[in-house]
Amino acid sequence: MIELVPAAMLHAELLAGMHAICFVESWSARSMAEVLVMPGSSALIAVDGGQLQPSTTPPGPAGLVMWRRTFDEAEILTLAVLPPWRCQGVGGRLLEAAMADSAAQGAATMFLEVADDNLAGQALYRRHGFAQVGRRKGYYGGVDALTMRRTLDQSQFRELSSEYPGKTT
Numbered sequence: 001m002i003e004l005v006p007a008a009m010l011h012a013e014l015l016a017g018m019h020a021i022c023f024v025e026s027w028s029a030r031s032m033a034e035v036l037v038m039p040g041s042s043a044l045i046a047v048d049g050g051q052l053q054p055s056t057t058p059p060g061p062a063g064l065v066m067w068r069r070t071f072d073e074a075e076i077l078t079l080a081v082l083p084p085w086r087c088q089g090v091g092g093r094l095l096e097a098a099m100a101d102s103a104a105q106g107a108a109t110m111f112l113e114v115a116d117d118n119l120a121g122q123a124l125y126r127r128h129g130f131a132q133v134g135r136r137k138g139y140y141g142g143v144d145a146l147t148m149r150r151t152l153d154q155s156q157f158r159e160l161s162s163e164y165p166g167k168t169t
């Protein structure tokens with residue numbers, strides 16, 4: 001069973017290790033710690049089988065999402081699922097939890113950026129209501145970033161209220 005657990009400073013190293021598996025340009029533990037203390041930031045770890053020790057095979061930490069809310073806007077800072085857990089709905093659950101929490105805290109809009117060549121990421125975001133609203137040329141080392149946006153309405157996420165654990169910082 002996969003549970004969504006709030007991430008805290010003691011998880012900075014774990015978050016960085018997971019991020020490094022999923023992205024070429026990965027964030028260090030220090031960067032993770034800096035994000036975790038930013039005002040309005042929150043993070044969740046998808047944990048399979050209650051196992052929070054790093055592992056590249058189940059059970060273990062399966063994915064992460066980090067987001068930030070400023071007044072009525074929220075932004076997905078990063079979202080990733082480790083390869084053995086992909087295409088099982090974990091990314092969708094993490095994204096929905098971030099949206100639900102942001103809506104509950106008063107955000108009316110959520111933004112994110114995704115690489116133009118990241119078809120899996122774009123498919124996930126479109127399926128969850130995001131549409132492209134902009135493009136940043138060469139943002140990811142020569143690859144364009146698509147800026148995507150969707151509106152948030154707390155009533156859309158009521159059924160998730162028991163799943164999202166709330167703000168973590």
Ligand SMILES: CC(C)(COP(=O)(O)OP(=O)(O)OC[C@H]1O[C@@H](n2cnc3c(N)ncnc32)[C@H](O)[C@@H]1OP(=O)(O)O)[C@@H](O)C(=O)NCCC(=O)NCCS
Nearest residue numbers: 022079080081086087088089090091092119120121123124
């Ligand atoms: C993008 C990512 C988070 C998706 O996580 P996930 O747990 O597999 O997501 P879900 O299982 O909830 O949904 C995956 C969806 O993407 C689709 N998908 C998966 N791989 C795909 C690919 N290569 N091309 C197109 N669509 C793809 C699946 O079909 C699925 O959609 P469906 O349910 O309608 O069939 C994961 O692939 C990942 O961590 N990638 C590396 C990091 C990354 O790109 N993060 C997002 C950008 S910041």
